[in-house]
Amino acid sequence: MPIAAAPTVAVLGLGLVGGSLFQLLHRRGHPVVGYDIDPNVRHLADRQLDGEHARVVDTVSAALDAADLTVIAVPLWSIGQIIDEIGRVSYSGLLTDVTSVKTSVATMIGERLPRARWVGGHPMAGSEHAGFAAGSATLLKNCPWVLCLEAETSIEDWLHLARWITGLGCRVFPTSSSDHDEAVARVSHIPHAIAAALTATVVDAPGGRSALSIAAGSFRDATRVAATAPDMVAAWLTANAQAVADGLTPIIDRLALLRDDLQANAQLSDKAHRWLQQAHDIRRRWPLAAGPPQRFPATASAIADIGRAGGWITNVSANHLEVRLPNRE
Numbered sequence: 001m002p003i004a005a006a007p008t009v010a011v012l013g014l015g016l017v018g019g020s021l022f023q024l025l026h027r028r029g030h031p032v033v034g035y036d037i038d039p040n041v042r043h044l045a046d047r048q049l050d051g052e053h054a055r056v057v058d059t060v061s062a063a064l065d066a067a068d069l070t071v072i073a074v075p076l077w078s079i080g081q082i083i084d085e086i087g088r089v090s091y092s093g094l095l096t097d098v099t100s101v102k103t104s105v106a107t108m109i110g111e112r113l114p115r116a117r118w119v120g121g122h123p124m125a126g127s128e129h130a131g132f133a134a135g136s137a138t139l140l141k142n143c144p145w146v147l148c149l150e151a152e153t154s155i156e157d158w159l160h161l162a163r164w165i166t167g168l169g170c171r172v173f174p175t176s177s178s179d180h181d182e183a184v185a186r187v188s189h190i191p192h193a194i195a196a197a198l199t200a201t202v203v204d205a206p207g208g209r210s211a212l213s214i215a216a217g218s219f220r221d222a223t224r225v226a227a228t229a230p231d232m233v234a235a236w237l238t239a240n241a242q243a244v245a246d247g248l249t250p251i252i253d254r255l256a257l258l259r260d261d262l263q264a265n266a267q268l269s270d271k272a273h274r275w276l277q278q279a280h281d282i283r284r285r286w287p288l289a290a291g292p293p294q295r296f297p298a299t300a301s302a303i304a305d306i307g308r309a310g311g312w313i314t315n316v317s318a319n320h321l322e323v324r325l326p327n328r329e
Helices: 014-025 038-049 060-064 076-087 102-113 157-168 177-201 206-216 216-227 230-237 241-265 268-284 300-308
Strands: 007-012 030-034 054-056 069-072 094-097 119-125 146-148 171-175 294-297 312-316 321-322
Touching: 007 060, 014 030, 014 038, 014 054, 030 038, 060 076, 060 157, 069 076, 076 102, 076 230, 094 119, 094 157, 146 157, 146 177, 157 171, 157 300, 157 312, 171 177, 171 268, 171 300, 177 216, 177 230, 177 241, 177 312, 206 321, 216 294, 230 241, 241 268, 294 300, 300 312
Parallel strands: 007 030, 007 069, 030 054, 069 094, 146 171
Antiparallel strands: 119 146, 171 312, 294 321, 312 321
């Protein structure tokens, strides 16, 4: 059964991303029900409500009771518990999530909710802060929202969810769970690990404490996400362990080359110069500029092609997708 143009949405978990989604839907007058295991968070969210279209409830079953679409927005370590609670309720609506690791979540859904209308998702938005109070209705503005398309995914459910997401002003990036996890390891999970490692080593060397007194832009920009809650970072790293380990290897190799060059003769090899230049060129071109809007058919094969090309979907109509592909010139 397709979801409505303005479905009643249940947001399970009102942390940074879930709370921001709840606030965005509330601001838009979109029917939304919020739930969080913490009564203090529920109270904080409830105090912000000023209309009949939004409410906060005390149980998962109450949140799911009238929902057409349910968004799981709890931390990774709570995913199993919330999936089990959903399994105890007769829920037939569409189900998605906002977690940063997709393969392990998809596996749990397949094992525990085999009949669920499931489409894995991940809005690429956040900050080093956490909790409902750190969120806002603007956090998700124009963000790339990953939407996973697997062989077993219902294309109708995928398109309904993509239409809803683009209607919120976000861009849908289609990919598979495994490809998502490999990409996010490199652009999110490993940067968190590197920021933490860099920050932790600042005070190790002689004079390290004074280094913090003179630190400025380079330290700030390279270590911002080291302020993220350690338990959360650890959960991401372990849930995406293989992709993170694979991604760390070439980074360690480059740093080892740099160390060896400097220890040998305090000069850089041509190889080190090449990767410094490569990094410079990549970063200067990012964010990627978009080419002109294009139309693609609303089929699974076309959607997969869009993801492989690094493109994103900005609008979903009855029989075609409006797409922007990165301009790589």
